[in-house]
Amino acid sequence: MRIIGRRGKSYNNSCVKNIFSYSSRSYSKEVSRSALRQGIDGPGSIGLGEARKLFSLLHVTKLGHFDNTGDIPQFAVPQIAFFGRTNAGKSTLISTLLANSLPKRQREGSKTPGSTRDIAFYSAGGSRASKFVLTDIPGYGYGSTPDQREMIVQFLSKSLNVLMAYILIDARVGLKSVDMQVAKLLDSNAIRWRLVGTKADRLKEVDRSTVLHELMNFSVTSHPHLQEQEVFLTSIKITKTKKVSGLDELEWSILRSCGISANEALRNPEFKRAKI
């Protein structure tokens, strides 16, 4: 099932409108407002549910920090990295994605911009083997240090097997030129990236759709010839009136980037036995 978009087709606002109208027929209201896709088969509610369930069954180990004094760790499994300005919500999002499996004391996230000083690695998988690594990259922009920026450059040039980078954007702040520079840096290191608007709970509904459009616009103009386009909007706080969470969409995308089928993995005893 193709939602919209052909190779080389340029993007315009009417495309986005089509995606919305298509999505709202096919998916739940919440899903259509937490992700926009172009040229990608959508997960459907079963796919989203399976991704959610698999994440809740993962075994997670925090692998410690890299602080510029040693070699960048390399992993045989796919690595997914989270970039963003300081305070964009990277550590909180990773902790929330892994909340079912990660001890409280190992969760991060702070009100102080630049508080994640090192690169942190979280290995996730079944009871027997790691399947992928989620990487929390120190923030750039306000409150960051030259050391942290050097770490980002080192990470990009030396890491192998980074199959996807998510660039987190505080949805109230929007895209800044530094985010665009990081996207370019990822491109020049041949690392695929997706944009994720965070803190959607702090926005009114109409603003949420504006943010999604802004992110999609940048994504498409950055890669006009790329067939697949996908952007997200997430919130770790779900209230009665502002129901966006977008986490299951992101989980689905992460698994897809790693080539993991949640449906198959859930039939594997390695995951069935895992502690919830």
Ligand SMILES: Nc1nc2c(ncn2[C@@H]2O[C@H](COP(=O)(O)OP(=O)(O)O)[C@@H](O)[C@H]2O)c(=O)[nH]1
């Ligand atoms: N309202 C709201 N606050 C969030 C959300 N995600 C993160 N935050 C807050 O944003 C601040 C910065 O988050 P953090 O994860 O430390 O950002 P980082 O510097 O990118 O790692 C913290 O006070 C978080 O509680 C969200 O979805 N909604």
Ligand SMILES: [Mg+2]
């Ligand atoms: Mg952090």
